[in-house]
Every structure is written in structure tokens, then in C-alpha cells.
Amino acid sequence: MRITVLDHPATLASHLAAWNDLATAALEPNxxxxxxxxxxxxxxxxxxxxxxxxxxxxxxxxxxxxxxxLFPLERVARYSGLPFxxxxxxxxxxxxxxTPLVRATHARACLDAFLDxxxxxxxxxxxxxxxxxxxxxPFWRELAEALAESGRRSFxxxxxxxxxxxxxxxxxxxLSEAVSGKxxxxxxxxxxxxxxAGKLEYAELQRPEEAEPWxxxxxxxxxxxxxxxxxxxxxxxxxxxxxxxxAARAAxxxxxxxxxxxxxxxxxxxxxxxxxSGEGSFAFKIAYDEEYARFSPGTLLELExxxxxxxxxxxxxxxxxxxxxxxxxxxxxVDRRRLAxxxxxxxxxxxxxMVSSLPLLHWMSRTxxxxxxxxxxx
Numbered sequence: 001m002r003i004t005v006l007d008h009p010a011t012l013a014s015h016l017a018a019w020n021d022l023a024t025a026a027l028e029p030n031x032x033x034x035x036x037x038x039x040x041x042x043x044x045x046x047x048x049x050x051x052x053x054x055x056x057x058x059x060x061x062x063x064x065x066x067x068x069x070l071f072p073l074e075r076v077a078r079y080s081g082l083p084f085x086x087x088x089x090x091x092x093x094x095x096x097x098x099t100p101l102v103r104a105t106h107a108r109a110c111l112d113a114f115l116d117x118x119x120x121x122x123x124x125x126x127x128x129x130x131x132x133x134x135x136x137x138p139f140w141r142e143l144a145e146a147l148a149e150s151g152r153r154s155f156x157x158x159x160x161x162x163x164x165x166x167x168x169x170x171x172x173x174x175l176s177e178a179v180s181g182k183x184x185x186x187x188x189x190x191x192x193x194x195x196x197a198g199k200l201e202y203a204e205l206q207r208p209e210e211a212e213p214w215x216x217x218x219x220x221x222x223x224x225x226x227x228x229x230x231x232x233x234x235x236x237x238x239x240x241x242x243x244x245x246x247a248a249r250a251a252x253x254x255x256x257x258x259x260x261x262x263x264x265x266x267x268x269x270x271x272x273x274x275x276x277s278g279e280g281s282f283a284f285k286i287a288y289d290e291e292y293a294r295f296s297p298g299t300l301l302e303l304e305x306x307x308x309x310x311x312x313x314x315x316x317x318x319x320x321x322x323x324x325x326x327x328x329x330x331x332x333x334v335d336r337r338r339l340a341x342x343x344x345x346x347x348x349x350x351x352x353x354m355v356s357s358l359p360l361l362h363w364m365s366r367t368x369x370x371x372x373x374x375x376x377x378x
Contacts, residue, residue, distance in 0.1 A: 126351030198265025
């Protein structure tokens with residue numbers, strides 16, 4: 001296994017074909033680390049970050065080396081407010097999964113080579129943070145085994161679960177499990193009430209060449225809601241708008257963009273954007289017209305998303321990409337996936353000291369946060 005380190009994003013261009021091939025053969029799919037999404041993110045969000053890109057190649061007797069892993073790294077000066085320089089897997093804005101791409105057939109060799117590089121790197125750091133990685137799949141198992149065999153210390157400061165959808169016998173079987181009879185009756189009533197105001201129709205993006213107005217309409221609809229008022233909508237900044245437009249266009253060209261909409265009298269009142277990756281999918285964003293909030297258009301569109309998901313037999317799961325306490329996702333999506341942040345030493349003494357002290361530091365931080373609330377109750 002040979003390690004290649006790139007310090008400038010422009011140099012990634014010569015590795016693009018290998019990167020795309022790696023994404024199709026990854027141990028776990030992650031659209032947020034695929035080139036069509038990460039390259040726009042680097043251009044838009046990575047300008048002020050101290051980034052390096054570590055690529056692991058295997059010489060396998062073929063005409064070209066085989067890319068087996070790609071790790072985007074960011075050097076940061078502090079950890080939880082403490083002055084401790086370390087590396088972390090770069091997690092840009094709107095990146096909802098940090099699991100790096102490693103080739104399924106070479107996963108363990110790739111991780112061993114990457115850990116060895118971390119220890120030997122002349123510009124190295126004492127520790128690395130693996131943020132928001134899947135903690136219930138093959139990547140986590142491979143990493144845990146590699147860390148245990150190398151003797152590196154590790155600490156999990158944060159674990160959480162979020163909603164994921166896995167198919168049942170069909171959409172009706174799924175919905176009967178997810179929604180009570182009373183709840184389903186109420187949602188049908190809301191749908192009928194909406195239809196009284198005009199023609200109500202569900203739609204899905206069909207052809208890549210039709211994606212442009214869908215993308216623009218999604219940005220506009222989201223910006224008209226509470227996210228726009230909080231300046232957190234994609235359209236609230238040039239960077240967010242540019243990133244989403246470029247990524248969604250690229251996804252459409254590759255047949256990886258799934259957009260759904262609910263239209264009332266010719267006007268969108270809810271729009272949803274999913275990204276596809278092999279047998280999986282990622283529910284990226286949803287937006288709705290707050291003028292019709294009392295009719296729950298976002299929930300109605302989410303029900304349609306469940307039906308369309310089950311109409312695609314090639315899809316085995318959809319990650320909600322939602323917060324752990326997201327009301328609608330937790331209400332309608334009955335399955336969960338585990339994620340975690342993991343901090344590990346790179347094999348250097350300073351990292352051993354840092355990682356060993358993290359359990360105590362996190363306990364002290366939680367205790368200090370609770371103290372004011374306890375004082376108020378007393």
C-alpha cells in the first residue's frame with residue numbers, strides 16, 4: 001500500500017477517475033465524500049481550512065495502482081476549547097456523514113497503512129478525530145480491529161442514533177407500522193382539505209435535463225421559510241447556493257438526484273431532495289410552504305417519499321440525515337442507525353496523554369454545565 005499526500009485541491013483532478021471507482025466499490029457508501037459533492041464543497045467551504053488529502057493506493061499487478069482509500073484531513077488548533085492541535089476528518093457544512101471511502105476488498109490493509117502514515121508523517125499530529133462516522137457497520141468494525149491491534153488509545157466522546165428507512169414488504173406495510181390508524185386517518189383528512197383549494201399532485205424529477213428548475217425552486221422555497229429567517233437556508237448565502245446547485249447538477253447528470261414535490265394549483269408547497277449511492281440513499285433536505293403549515297405538507301410529501309422508496313427495489317436503505325431528535329423523521333421512520341465521534345491517538349506520546357485524559361475532561365465539562373441548573377433548583 002502506497003500513501004500519496006496532496007496539499008492542494010487542484011491536484012485531485014488527476015485522481016478523479018480512481019476516486020469515482022473507489023466510491024462505487026467502497027466498504028460503506030457516502031455521497032458526502034464522493035467527488036461530485038466533495039469537490040464543490042472544497043471550492044466553497046474549504047478555502048479557509050487547513051486541508052490535506054491522503055490517498056492510499058495498492059499496487060495489485062494491474063496497469064494502474066488501485067485507489068483503496070481517500071481521507072480528507074483538516075488540521076485544527078483546539079479541541080473542545082482546549083489548545084491542542086490535532087487532525088480531524090474534514091466535515092464541511094451540509095456534510096451529514098463522516099465515514100471515509102475505503103475499498104471493501106482492501107479495507108483493513110488501507111486502514112493499517114493510513115494509521116502507519118499518521119504516526120510517521122513529518123507534519124504529524126498527536127491525535128485524530130473521526131467525526132460522525134457510522135458506528136454499526138463494517139467500517140467501524142475494521143477500524144476498531146486495526147486500532148486494537150496497533151495498541152492505539154481511543155475514546156468515543158459522542159454517540160447518537162438517527163432515523164433510517166429500510167424496506168418492508170411494501171409501502172403500505174411500512175406505513176401501517178409507522179403511523180397509527182388514527183394518525184393515518186388525520187393525514188388523509190389533511191390531504192383532502194388541501195385538494196379542496198386546487199389541484200393537488202405529487203411529482204418526481206424524471207430526467208436529468210429537467211433538474212435545473214427543480215434545484216432553483218427548492219432553494220427559493222426553503223429560503224421563504226424559517227431557515228431563511230434564521231439565515232440557515234441554502235439560499236441564505238452565496239456559498240450555500242453555489243454548493244447545492246453544483247452538487248445537485250452533478251448528481252442529476254449521474255442519475256443520482258432524486259427530487260420529489262407536492263404541488264397545489266401549480267405551485268410547489270413542499271419539495272424534497274435525496275441523493276442516491278448504489279443500494280443506499282441519503283435524504284438531504286426537505287422544504288415546505290409555511291402558508292400551508294396547518295395541512296402538514298412536509299409530512300404528506302414524506303409519506304410519498306416512503307411510497308417512492310418502496311417502488312425502487314434496488315434501494316435497501318435511506319439515511320434521514322436528520323438530527324437525533326428530529327420529530328418528523330423519528331415519527332415516520334421506524335429504524336435507526338448508530339453514529340459516533342471517535343478520537344484516537346496517532347501513536348505519539350502526546351496523543352496518548354490527550355486521549356487518556358478525555359474521559360475526565362468530558363466528565364468535568366458535563367458537571368460544570370449541570371451546576372448552574374442544579375443551583376437554580378436548590
